[in-house]
Amino acid sequence: MIDSKQATEALADIDDIVRRVKQSQLYELASIGAVWWGVLVFAANLVTWLWPIYAVYAWPAVDILGVGGLVALRVFNPPSHPKGAGIGIRMILMFVLFFAFGYLCTDVIAHFGPRQLGTFWPIYFMLFYTMAGLWFGYAFVAIGLGISALTLIGFFYIGEAFPLWMAFVNGGGLILGGLWMRRI
Numbered sequence: 001m002i003d004s005k006q007a008t009e010a011l012a013d014i015d016d017i018v019r020r021v022k023q024s025q026l027y028e029l030a031s032i033g034a035v036w037w038g039v040l041v042f043a044a045n046l047v048t049w050l051w052p053i054y055a056v057y058a059w060p061a062v063d064i065l066g067v068g069g070l071v072a073l074r075v076f077n078p079p080s081h082p083k084g085a086g087i088g089i090r091m092i093l094m095f096v097l098f099f100a101f102g103y104l105c106t107d108v109i110a111h112f113g114p115r116q117l118g119t120f121w122p123i124y125f126m127l128f129y130t131m132a133g134l135w136f137g138y139a140f141v142a143i144g145l146g147i148s149a150l151t152l153i154g155f156f157y158i159g160e161a162f163p164l165w166m167a168f169v170n171g172g173g174l175i176l177g178g179l180w181m182r183r184i
Contacts, residue, residue, distance in 0.1 A: 026136055027181040029077055034143070034178030036069045041122075042171025048118070049163035055114065067095050098128070115162060119155045122170045123148050143177035 002010070044062045048055040074091065102124055106112045112120060126144040133140025147170055154165040 027139065029073060030136075030140070031178040031181035033070055033073055034174045034181065036073075037066050038171045038174030038176075038178060040066050040069075040171075041174060042167045045118075045163045045167035045171055048114070049161070049167065052114070052163075055163075063099065115155065118162060118166055119151055122151045122166065126151075139177070139181050143173065143180075147173040147177075 040062045044055070044058040047058040071091075102121065105124075106117055106120055110116075126148045128144075130141050130144030130148070133142075133144060150169040150173065151166065154162055154169060158165045
C-alpha cells in the first residue's frame with residue numbers, strides 16, 4: 001500500500017515521462033521536416049548561385065515540394081489523439097495564409113529584388129520557427145535565431161556569393177538543426 005505522498009510523486013513522474021515522450025515525438029517529426037526543407041533550400045540556393053536565371057523556377061518548386069513533404073509526413077505520422085487526425089483544413093489554411101502574407105509583403109507592398117527575397121523568406125520562416133519554440137522547445141528558438149542572425153550577416157557583409165552563403169546558412173542550418181533535434 002502506498003500513501004498519498006508516494007501516489008502524488010508517482011503521478012508526477014508519469015506526467016513528466018508523458019511530457020518528455022510527446023516532446024521527443026514532436027522533435028523527431030520536426031527534425032525530419034527540417035532536414036527535408038534544408039535539402040530543398042540548399043539545392044535551390046545552389047541553383048540561384050550557379051544559374052540565377054532558373055531561380056524563378058527553383059523556389060516555387062521548393063515551396064511545393066516542401067509543403068508536399070510536410071503534408072506527407074503528417075499523413076504517414078498522424079497524431080495519436082483523434083482531434084488532430086488527418087491533414088485538416090486548418091493546416092492547409094495555415095500554409096495558404098503563410099505564403100499569401102509573404103507574397104503580399106514581397107510583391108505587392110514592396111517589390112523586393114533577389115537579394116532582399118533571399119533575406120526575407122528565411123527570416124520569415126525562422127520567425128515562425130522561433131515562435132513555435134516558445135511552446136514546443138528551445139531547440140526551435142536556437143535554430144530560428146541562429147539562422148536569422150547568420151542571414152542578416154550575409155545580407156550586409158557577403159557580396160555576390162550571398163546565395164552560396166544562404167545554401168550553407170539556411171539549407172545547412174536546417175539540416176544541422178534537424179539532426180540536432182534528433183539527439184535532444
